[in-house]
Amino acid sequence: MARVFWFRRDLRLQDNVALNSAIVAAKQDGDAVVVPFYGVEIEDFNKLSGIRQWSLIASLDALGASVDRKLTIQHGDLAQSLITVAKAAGASTVHATRAFDPSGVSEQNRVGLALKAAGIHMQLDDSYYAVPPGTIAKGDGTPYKVYTPFFRAWFENGWQSPVQLEPGVKWVEPVACHGRPIATKSAPFRVRAGEDFALRTFERFKSRALFNYDELRNRADLSGTSHLSHALAFGEIHPRTILQDLADSGGHNVFRKEIAWREFYADVLWQNPDSLTEYYEPKFARMRYDTGATAEAKLAAWQQGKTGFPMVDAGMRQLLADGWMHNRVRMIVASFLVKDLHLEWQQGAAWFEEHLSDFDPASNAHGWQWTAGSGTDASPYYRVFNPVLQGYKFDPDGNYVRKYVPELAHIAGKDVHEPWNLIDGLAHGYPAPIVDHKTERDEALRRLDELKTN
């Protein structure tokens, strides 16, 4: 009897525990037939930026090639599509990797119920993490709210070794599929993705930058990080595969800690599903935030990279150009939105969701809440990033800004971080700052004080 494997955010064959469990069961059934399935809701897909659409398409193309071009891709209602596919294949079980984020959980609950009503069993295994959310807890059984003790317990807990793809599977496509979705927007470049590309990216990172990751990962002008976030977000590589190659040295240890941040945030979101869109620290919902036409205009300037602060604008334009932004710069632009423009973190998170090719619900929501000061393990609210000083520190020669902001390309060296000081700094259409940083910093702290006394 055939088994259906429902690919979700695990678009790979190697180190895929749930897929292996489908193959083992199919082999026990006798014919080793597995139907590879992917479902996409076209309305959701159409909302994404061009880069996000094309990165999913690239991932599906690569996955399709690795399953002998038998990937069944269905648009529209997921549960109904799975029932149709399972029935056509004569399968009584659909296998998948278990999700832990709110929309993944509600999706698997909904699909599970519909399958059950149709007489089909759903088997969920493993997770997108080395240690599944909900596993690590304090001695009294409650979840960790602070990263460092979580990391210690997570590291001590350990994880299973990566698993090899179970051999002998026969991929079958039982019904005509819709094929990969059609992109409604163009992307500025041809996105490369897929499991092989992810593994090669990791190999390159190990020889290129892992050894001094601890020193260079914060430099926006250098390629000091792994660029594995898209592959991790789509599950083209599992964190187990990465972790097993890490040794005990400066760069390796810090990199392991970054992988652990992803696991921590997934755990926090699993324990607090509302924190996807609500303030983790509820009192921040009472803070005064700006609304109305002026606030909308400021939001638009931030989104388009036209705030007049070079480091903020370079980051926002990198997001639109590449579908990715350096982590340090994500913190700078997030701090600017919340503390200089007095807008709510959810407005920034929604823009990131639309445009980031590595969008991950837990890392995005809690990356934002951390910067806004409302999250778990939050940076203290009074720590307001100064976008100019951050530029001098993490883009010391100004190369990052010049790369993404052509109106500033004529300015040599680090002077690019304060173009308003130069006689021709704003000569090529670059805007003057839309706010005064010191004034807005004081205002942000005043609003925080109000919160303390209210």
Ligand SMILES: Cc1cc2nc3c(=O)[nH]c(=O)nc-3n(C[C@H](O)[C@H](O)[C@H](O)COP(=O)(O)OP(=O)(O)OC[C@H]3O[C@@H](n4cnc5c(N)ncnc54)[C@H](O)[C@@H]3O)c2cc1C
């Ligand atoms: C406001 C904000 C929003 C963010 N949104 C996302 C998001 O939607 N998706 C996403 O994957 N990351 C997000 N991050 C975390 C981080 O910026 C990216 O993971 C990182 O920039 C990806 O580049 P990389 O793969 O080269 O990272 P590396 O430095 O090479 O890190 C390796 C991996 O560790 C994980 N990681 C690293 N830093 C963090 C972190 N601070 N939090 C959680 N995981 C981390 C990622 O999976 C990353 O791919 C966000 C951070 C902030 C401040």
